[in-house]
Amino acid sequence: MSILAALAIALxxxxxxxxxxxxxxxxxxxxxxxxxxxxVIVTDRALVGxxxxxxxxxxxxxxxxxxxxxxxxAGTAAISIRLDSSLARLGDEGYxxxxxxxxxxxxxxRAAGAFYGIETAWRGASPxxxxxxxxxxxxxxxxxxxxxxxCRRSS
Numbered sequence: 001m002s003i004l005a006a007l008a009i010a011l012x013x014x015x016x017x018x019x020x021x022x023x024x025x026x027x028x029x030x031x032x033x034x035x036x037x038x039x040v041i042v043t044d045r046a047l048v049g050x051x052x053x054x055x056x057x058x059x060x061x062x063x064x065x066x067x068x069x070x071x072x073x074a075g076t077a078a079i080s081i082r083l084d085s086s087l088a089r090l091g092d093e094g095y096x097x098x099x100x101x102x103x104x105x106x107x108x109x110r111a112a113g114a115f116y117g118i119e120t121a122w123r124g125a126s127p128x129x130x131x132x133x134x135x136x137x138x139x140x141x142x143x144x145x146x147x148x149x150x151c152r153r154s155s
Contacts, residue, residue: 024094033077033104037064040072043081047114051081054118079104079121081114097121 035058043051051068059065072078084107087096095108095117106117 033079033099033101035062035064035066036077039064039066039077039079041066041068041079041081042072043068043070044083045070046083047081047111050111050114050118054079054081054122057118057122077102079106081106081118083108083110083114085109087113095120 041051041055048068048070055066055068066079080103082105084096087094087107087109090096090109090113092110093112093116095106095113097117097120098105098107099121104121106114106121108114108117
């Protein structure tokens with residue numbers, strides 16, 4: 001049996017979603033974050049470009065053009081992308097991705113880790129886990145349920 005086949009069997013038999021590269025720690029929790037037209041992507045000033053990249057990835061799939069800001073009012077549903085010096089132990093490419101019904105938080109020690117956290121969040125939400133709940137006048141979804149698994153990756 002090839003190494004690739006063994007990996008495929010191991011991933012298929014695992015209850016943890018297939019995320020490559022495999023995070024150091026994954027916690028599967030019930031519930032989903034729901035994107036809405038009012039959802040904001042909040043970033044550090046240094047990560048605005050990554051926030052815009054995520055908004056660009058989400059738009060074709062959801063029809064939602066999310067605003068990217070460096071701050072959002074309290075209580076706003078948000079996808080937060082932040083640098084966090086306390087995560088130095090994860091290395092330059094490590095990140096922490098936490099998802100709840102009210103927010104998605106991507107934290108990393110360096111921008112490279114934030115990039116990988118965004119990729120995990122986007123790619124980890126398979127087409128089956130993304131579902132439109134209603135359509136607006138232009139045919140775009142006014143809300144979008146996005147199931148993403150909370151995880152932590154170290155390089």
